[in-house]
Amino acid sequence: MKIETRNLTKNYMLPHNQEVKVLKGINVSINSGEKIALTGPSGAGKSTLIHILGLMDKPTSGKVLIDGEDITNFSATKLAKMRKENIGFMFQFHYLLADFNVLENVLMPVWENKKEKTKDALNLLDIMGLTNRINHMPSELSGGEQQRVALARALINNPKVLFADEPTGNLDRETGKVIETLMFEMCGEKNMTLVLVTHSPELAEKADRSINIMDGTIK
Ligand SMILES: Nc1ncnc2c1ncn2[C@@H]1O[C@H](COP(=O)(O)OP(=O)(O)OP(=O)(O)O)[C@@H](O)[C@H]1O
Numbered sequence: 001m002k003i004e005t006r007n008l009t010k011n012y013m014l015p016h017n018q019e020v021k022v023l024k025g026i027n028v029s030i031n032s033g034e035k036i037a038l039t040g041p042s043g044a045g046k047s048t049l050i051h052i053l054g055l056m057d058k059p060t061s062g063k064v065l066i067d068g069e070d071i072t073n074f075s076a077t078k079l080a081k082m083r084k085e086n087i088g089f090m091f092q093f094h095y096l097l098a099d100f101n102v103l104e105n106v107l108m109p110v111w112e113n114k115k116e117k118t119k120d121a122l123n124l125l126d127i128m129g130l131t132n133r134i135n136h137m138p139s140e141l142s143g144g145e146q147q148r149v150a151l152a153r154a155l156i157n158n159p160k161v162l163f164a165d166e167p168t169g170n171l172d173r174e175t176g177k178v179i180e181t182l183m184f185e186m187c188g189e190k191n192m193t194l195v196l197v198t199h200s201p202e203l204a205e206k207a208d209r210s211i212n213i214m215d216g217t218i219k
């Protein structure tokens with residue numbers, strides 16, 4: 001799946017008609033299977049950009065093209081379907097559902113097929129080293145374990161693209177490394193595209209290339 005943007009902008013409206021210009025004309029082209037590190041200072045617009053690339057938010061102007069097709073004006077239903085079939089997301093905070101156990105959380109994106117998908121979920125949890133934690137509730141896990149569950153959940157629909165927004169930002173270095181390595185391995189094996197927001201130069205070095213965003217434009 002190829003993802004491109006054409007002159008993408010995003011403005012937020014604040015009270016009293018004040019406007020914040022966050023993205024100021026972004027042109028990117030991300031090829032299928034590429035591992036991209038998205039870097040830049042705090043407030044530069046990294047999260048805003050991956051939310052748009054991941055079809056979770058709409059730009060103010062400009063276009064997003066998926067395999068050459070302009071999807072900017074697709075309906076919410078069509079975008080949701082596209083997202084579900086193609087995209088996995090991992091955030092800085094895990095957003096696991098507190099009332100569901102580990103296995104159920106991994107199955108959440110495919111809940112309507114949870115019976116058929118249980119084997120895949122158990123397999124992913126095994127790769128994540130969590131076989132002995134499948135019945136735990138999120139509050140009964142360490143931070144690193146929670147993020148590994150979130151990674152398994154992001155991968156359960158076999159996405160073509162994994163977006164990760166500082167997924168190891170809240171973890172100690174060692175734990176972060178384990179998860180980063182898993183992420184790169186999984187993406188490499190499945191030829192999955194990875195777009196990773198990171199402040200870590202080490203992590204950016206593992207990627208095929210970096211996109212550096214500063215003050216809403218690519219530098
Ligand atoms: N809903 C919103 N309303 C108004 N301004 C917003 C909104 N969301 C983000 N912003 C502003 O847009 C700018 C970019 O935010 P964004 O979250 O994309 O930055 P970032 O590069 O991900 O930063 P960080 O590294 O701190 O996560 C920030 O200045 C932020 O205050």
Ligand SMILES: [Mg+2]
Pocket residue numbers: 046047048165
């Ligand atoms: Mg951010």
